[in-house]
Amino acid sequence: MSVEVIAVGGYEEVGKNMSAVKVGDDVVIFDMGINLDRIHIHEDTDIARMHSLDLIERGVIPNDTLMKDVDGKVRAIVFSHGHLDHIGAVAKLAHRYDAPLIGTPYTLALAENSIKQERKFEVSNPLQVLNAGEKMQLSPDITLEFVHTTHSIPQAVHPVLHTPEGIIVYANDFKFDNHMMLSPPPDYDRLRQLGRKGVLALIVETTRMTETKQEKTYSEKVARIVLEDIMKDMLTSKEGLLVTTFSSHIERIQAICNIAQKSNRKILLLGRSMERFGSIAERMGLLELPKSASIFGSPKSVNRALARAEEKRSDYILVTTGHQGEPDALLPRIASGKTHFNVHPGDNVVISAPIIPNPTNAANRNLMERRLKGNGARIYTNAHVSGHAGREDHRDFIRMLQPEHIIPSHGDLEMLAAYTEMAEEEGYKMGNDIHVLRNGQAQVFNGGI
Amino acid sequence: MSVEVIAVGGYEEVGKNMSAVKVGDDVVIFDMGINLDRIHIHEDTDIARMHSLDLIERGVIPNDTLMKDVDGKVRAIVFSHGHLDHIGAVAKLAHRYDAPLIGTPYTLALAENSIKQERKFEVSNPLQVLNAGEKMQLSPDITLEFVHTTHSIPQAVHPVLHTPEGIIVYANDFKFDNHMMLSPPPDYDRLRQLGRKGVLALIVETTRMTETKQEKTYSEKVARIVLEDIMKDMLTSKEGLLVTTFSSHIERIQAICNIAQKSNRKILLLGRSMERFGSIAERMGLLELPKSASIFGSPKSVNRALARAEEKRSDYILVTTGHQGEPDALLPRIASGKTHFNVHPGDNVVISAPIIPNPTNAANRNLMERRLKGNGARIYTNAHVSGHAGREDHRDFIRMLQPEHIIPSHGDLEMLAAYTEMAEEEGYKMGNDIHVLRNGQAQVFNGGI
Amino acid sequence: MSVEVIAVGGYEEVGKNMSAVKVGDDVVIFDMGINLDRIHIHEDTDIARMHSLDLIERGVIPNDTLMKDVDGKVRAIVFSHGHLDHIGAVAKLAHRYDAPLIGTPYTLALAENSIKQERKFEVSNPLQVLNAGEKMQLSPDITLEFVHTTHSIPQAVHPVLHTPEGIIVYANDFKFDNHMMLSPPPDYDRLRQLGRKGVLALIVETTRMTETKQEKTYSEKVARIVLEDIMKDMLTSKEGLLVTTFSSHIERIQAICNIAQKSNRKILLLGRSMERFGSIAERMGLLELPKSASIFGSPKSVNRALARAEEKRSDYILVTTGHQGEPDALLPRIASGKTHFNVHPGDNVVISAPIIPNPTNAANRNLMERRLKGNGARIYTNAHVSGHAGREDHRDFIRMLQPEHIIPSHGDLEMLAAYTEMAEEEGYKMGNDIHVLRNGQAQVFNGGI
Amino acid sequence: MSVEVIAVGGYEEVGKNMSAVKVGDDVVIFDMGINLDRIHIHEDTDIARMHSLDLIERGVIPNDTLMKDVDGKVRAIVFSHGHLDHIGAVAKLAHRYDAPLIGTPYTLALAENSIKQERKFEVSNPLQVLNAGEKMQLSPDITLEFVHTTHSIPQAVHPVLHTPEGIIVYANDFKFDNHMMLSPPPDYDRLRQLGRKGVLALIVETTRMTETKQEKTYSEKVARIVLEDIMKDMLTSKEGLLVTTFSSHIERIQAICNIAQKSNRKILLLGRSMERFGSIAERMGLLELPKSASIFGSPKSVNRALARAEEKRSDYILVTTGHQGEPDALLPRIASGKTHFNVHPGDNVVISAPIIPNPTNAANRNLMERRLKGNGARIYTNAHVSGHAGREDHRDFIRMLQPEHIIPSHGDLEMLAAYTEMAEEEGYKMGNDIHVLRNGQAQVFNGGI
Secondary structure: OEEEEEEEEOOOEOOOOEEEEEEOOEEEEEOOOOOHHHHHOOOOOOHHHOOHHHHHHOOOOOOHHHHHHOOOEEEEEEOOOOOHHHHOOHHHHHHHOOOOEEEOHHHHHHHHHHHHOOOOOOOOOOEEEOOOOOEEEEEOOEEEEEEEOEOOOOOOEEEEEEEOOEEEEEEOOOEOOOOOOOOOOOOHHHHHHHHHHOEEEEEEEOOOOOOOOOOOOOOHHHHHHHHHHHHHHHHOOOOOEEEEOOOOOHHHHHHHHHHHHOOOOEEEEEOHHHHHHHHHHHHOOOOOOOOOEEEEOOHHHHHHHHHHHHHOHHHEEEEEOOOOOOOOOHHHHHHOOOOOOOOOOOOEEEEOOOOOOOHHHHHHHHHHHHHHHHOOOEEEOOOOOOOOOOHHHHHHHHHHHOOOEEEEEOEOHHHHHHHHHHHHHOOOOEOOOEOOOOOOOEEEEEOOO | OEEEEEEEEOOOEOOOOEEEEEEOOEEEEEOOOOOHHHHHOOOOOOHHHOOHHHHHHOOOOOOHHHHHHOOOEEEEEEOOOOOHHHHOOHHHHHHHOOOOEEEOHHHHHHHHHHHHOOOOOOOOOOEEEOOOOOEEEOOOOOEEEEEEOEOOOOOOEEEEEEEOOEEEEEEOOOEOOOOOOOOOOOOHHHHHHHHHHOEEEEEEEOOOOOOOOOOOOOOHHHHHHHHHHHHHHHHOOOOOEEEEOOOOOHHHHHHHHHHHHOOOOEEEEEOHHHHHHHHHHHHOOOOOOOOOEEEEOOHHHHHHHHHHHHHOHHHEEEEEOOOOOOOOOHHHHHHOOOOOOOOOOOOEEEEOOOOOOOHHHHHHHHHHHHHHHHOOOEEEOOOOOOOOOOHHHHHHHHHHHOOOEEEEEOEOHHHHHHHHHHHHHOOOOEOOOEOOOOOOOEEEEEOOO | OEEEEEEEEOOOEOOOOEEEEEEOOEEEEEOOOOOHHHHHOOOOOOHHHOOHHHHHHOOOOOOHHHHHHOOOEEEEEEOOOOOHHHHOOHHHHHHHOOOOEEEOHHHHHHHHHHHHOOOOOOOOOOEEEOOOOOEEEEEOOEEEEEEEOEOOOOOOEEEEEEEOOEEEEEEOOOEOOOOOOOOOOOOHHHHHHHHHHOEEEEEEEOOOOOOOOOOOOOOHHHHHHHHHHHHHHHHOOOOOEEEEOOOOOHHHHHHHHHHHHOOOOEEEEEOHHHHHHHHHHHHOOOOOOOOOEEEEOOHHHHHHHHHHHHHOHHHEEEEEOOOOOOOOOHHHHHHOOOOOOOOOOOOEEEEOOOOOOOHHHHHHHHHHHHHHHHOOOEEEOOOOOOOOOOHHHHHHHHHHHOOOEEEEEOEOHHHHHHHHHHHHHOOOOEOOOEOOOOOOOEEEEEOOO | OEEEEEEEEOOOEOOOOEEEEEEOOEEEEEOOOOOHHHHHOOOOOOHHHOOHHHHHHOOOOOOHHHHHHOOOEEEEEEOOOOOHHHHOOHHHHHHHOOOOEEEOHHHHHHHHHHHHHOOOOOOOOOEEEOOOOOEEEEEOOEEEEEEEOEOOOOOOEEEEEEEOOEEEEEEOOOEOOOOOOOOOOOOHHHHHHHHHHOEEEEEEEOOOOOOOOOOOOOOHHHHHHHHHHHHHHHHOOOOOEEEEOOOOOHHHHHHHHHHHHOOOOEEEEEOHHHHHHHHHHHHOOOOOOOOOEEEEOOHHHHHHHHHHHHHOHHHEEEEEOOOOOOOOOHHHHHHOOOOOOOOOOOOEEEEOOOOOOOHHHHHHHHHHHHHHHHOOOEEEOOOOOOOOOOHHHHHHHHHHHOOOEEEEEOEOHHHHHHHHHHHHHOOOOEOOOEOOOOOOOEEEEEOOO
């Protein structure tokens, strides 16, 4: 029985992840993401209304047309976590496959939400929840297991396939964080067990491989300490206080709320995606909002909330979208004076997010920061830690799993190459047991049986 | 008789240059420029229709309101050269002074053109031409001399004031280029003579001080060699050929035309500012266009020309505006498919300009390049040399002039500081004989008399 | 009564700090440091045996010869903390002044130790201890106060002068750390009190001004978390474990010991300077070594300790000198196979220190790391946080103290300039109330009386 | 008949190039270079006296032990050019093969010279000269051709194999320079002819792929212009004048001599390797030294020459070794005051070489420059252009040759990856027709026959 890993998307870029694993005649698909960066290229891209083939041509979603040449039955579409570069193309691609969508509850809720907004296709694949630590039989030969891991969104897992040829681990995306509030540490024990049982192949993200040297990624605890140190004095001041972070980063939002809760300020979570991710997380019991907190997503309700904050700025803390300075998001609009809330001299703005490296983000963020400062605001920018494994975390991961083969993924060629060099230090060799694939290529492992 | 140098603008930024020198009771103003970078901050900035005070507040033009406290008679407004960061505020500020505008012919023609486009103020100061190498008496005590230098625009000069207290040299902006086609080398002999006569103060640009180490800036001859090597094969190919550079860089445009002239391609100079700078330069005999060349500036005529080029792309070379990817300029519009000319696979695009360092330019240029490549074009980007003196050119300049005092200008504080460190290696000392001023500050030299 | 601040050293470099403050006829000297970087230039520099004037000429120690032109009586030589760039020249310069050496107990002990090693001069100035929070009358007009602060060495203070003209604060070097184990947070309350009483001048370090943007420096707590996360699994492994950090960074060494103590490994603190700083700190009760820990400084005892560790590597954790890869320090010598301890495949090396930016350090460190890796060691490098204030800490500091004048110090011109730009955002203006001095220059404040 | 390309060395680093091509039963070896960078790791490396196996273990020379498993007869060892990373291991490896050494005259002369210095092995392979443009039958199936190219050493060629399965081009190293004095441009016509005949595989250098964007490498003409502009005034001054460049860069040395010749200064070429490369080049008529020039290599003769120059510095121009600041080379020794020539204030030093990127070089060069400046010298550093193809030159090269397969070489994995990305823009695909190999791996092409 042969095993084949098919690199559909995310092997030449950070974004639009999609991989397929074929075991005998059964196929399992991992992730269906989009590449937001490509949307800037064509100014008229309206994702919700566009056809898959157009989006494929523009490089926005994975080119899964090659799947029609894969001779096998797709048994499942499995999502690792709920970020858009992993689930964002579900509404464009899933309906072509007669297979259920499988994910943790939060991930599936986000996928469902994404399907609801679709205007072009109808997606009716069944949704099947699988929790971290649980298993599900996908076919006589394949059992799917979700191993708990940590990332910058709740309920991220490593989907693992148990096959007659060995174990296949899909590790897009993760970090090793031992100090989260909303999540236990990764399930290191289970990973080591899998390693001892025999991992045939590891498909693994590489997003931080060019940026980190001999280091492990900092824990969220570091972000908490920094946020606390920064915000402590602000909370009791009479100035305005705005914080922005990733809407999907529920752990971070929880940390902000916990710190704010110690003061008399009311918490306003503002912006459309803040509402989407926040409400679902709250409903599921992942995010525990203090009583003093409210979420507003519709333009009208956001405006009203901002007007109230404008009246007595020392009574509120605004947690907004717009950390990249995207012109239509809330914080940039506040900075440009387009809302009912005006930035005043002395107001504090905490940007709890990095600039996602890309010239458009750098320009938008720069303009936003200059406008905020132009109005007298003070800005803080290093209250953030990455959600992706560093070089030494990856080394630890390899040592835990001891995979026979490694397929680096989720990165451009430079990132895959940097991962490869690290893995070669661990005894692997490119072309022999590390395989660098391009989108559209496949790697076959011929099993011993 | 005391001498005072007043830093009006350009001492905290690259842009909006304006300095004033007061000798006894007479005042001479040097340059009135704008800071294009500040325009991005306020989306609604319409320069031609806005009042000076608004533009001053937005940081777009120099804050010359401090001039009302300067107790003296303004005798002249002198322009060093025709770039917008030196003449662009003339229409906003000059009418407040009862003094003539003095510059070389090309510089004055550009200033006049700028005044014509003004919609808010009426500017009626007399225009007085002074050629490089000539002198003009400004007052009983002050004689103005124009010393020829080289820069990325024709007819750049060092305006020099001869005063009873010594010579004052204004050196914004220049490079030392010994191999230009349209200009002789800088007048080194005269500079050395001035040095021997006694230079009291040198006001000098610093734009490349942080970026250059132990180097002199490359000559335009280098750009010519590179352009020739790049373009040779393109000219005889059947593919489209587009070149973009600074509209005011007549020397470069001449070089491009000369190279193109050896082929059968017709030259189209396209874009509004290409027409403005090009036509005036041609009329004055500075730019010698081959017979096969035409200039089109109005949208309609540009469109017609592009339509012709679209029909037979191998017959033309398009020299366009838009090297920074500015969304409204021509090349970015071509890249986005908004004109009658479509970029085809194999077309060559030569960007003979650097990215002017600024996140917005970086983003615009990146988008433009990705769009061009997305259509199959091939891009060349290093056919450029700077128009500003490098660190070692500045050292040579100091050794020629041996000024008693130096006032670094046209740069941010980092650039002024880098210049200061170099000058200290030459024996000066900050605070003693190098004076770092901020916009709005002044330095007084008490003469011996 | 006029006040004068004299910039003796450290105003053009990171290193050799020395400032003097003259109040009426009384002079107070702050710090007498060396510039280790300059020693590389002359290969034959033997500090302990060289004359001050030679060392001054080589730029190794501050040029205090200008002090003979200062018309006043030196009342005290005050040390801010015990780093070599603040106390390292004491043995070369102090004997010229008829004044006591004043510092906190740990600082004075280190100064005394430095004096003992001197071979050229005899230094017999009296030593006077002053604790943080205490005051001492220096002259009828001047009272010295030590305000507690935090830095990467114990017992760092801001020496403060109370004078008839106002308060003068000397703030070289510090960070704002609220989570140290061996030290309470800085005395923010007292700083704010001083601000309200009226600070005439602030002399303040700028070492991180070019490297930090809108950020506060991370707390030592972050280093603790990272060290714990990294070391946890190593401690129970059978591999060798080496850690290197600054010998003077007692807080960090304590953190390493605390983590190690939870395991069965014995702690060996190794290297000459590790012994010097460690033993004094232990004797003073600053460092609490676990029973399982020993310190060895002499080559012979270090060798014996290493030989024991070589026999059973899993029984020890080696805490060594040599984080910069300096060829004569311990870790680089281990890496080169010059000791009784051989690095084996799988050994872990934690470098809890940055590369101090300088090409020689970069080269030494690179060689050391390549040698360690060549022997199979695994290296970790980001278990470190800076001991110096970040840009936003400095902004907070200004807001607390509200000084009338600021004199940025301890940095090169770029760092001073970057500080100046930040202070200008806070309403100061270079030349008016921020004064950028060069070594050898002075700034006079004419008091109101 | 199958064709196999064996990556022996230079596929994971810049240095120690060695490739083998097996065509049927015949094997041709290309280059046998060393990796100078690895020598720093072990302080006791004495190349001339060490055994190949030791040097292989230390990574200094290619690991050719794998060649014993290659089932075929080595017919020739072919050198592309005379740089040490291509010929430097000849004395350690060639004697193991019963095959002639083939190269252009200058390349062979340098290889011979290298063999003479060997103290460990005896190398007696026959030497066979082949000139650019000529062919030689290596076996019934293989004909070797040398195609002229340009590089930073004379007589560089692309060795080309004509085989029954197609043409194989070995292109380590080259640039496209159309304006050299000592060499015509590359033989573009022949390259295009080969492309039309059918290139099966291209083995190609990648050294500048990560450093260049959309650019072609500048011509030597640019270096000439810059050298002329810099040196013109120096030549007639009374100050000392020192120039340093690569000893093997005969074109550059010729340019320096030509410029110097116009003055009254005598030219001294100084240093051991300056003598080696210079004398051979002069003897072969490649370098035309002016009458006023002399070469000195032995320490004694160098010392005497320096003593003469010290007496009347304005009479000489010293062209020395030591551009990387290597402690034992001449210029660094002059800088440290270890020779009879002392650097005086005002002396000019032109470093016509980049810092070869590596922390040790950066440190050595930094120390040398600081010492030179400490003595008052003025330094110029940008009188240099690279000898390696830029990204767009490589694109042109691909378009000329249209190879069926590409094997990027001479670079680390990042460089190979960057080349691969460019080639993919040209229609290739990694894994299909671009093959990224690691040292020790092979790529087989199964011919149609």
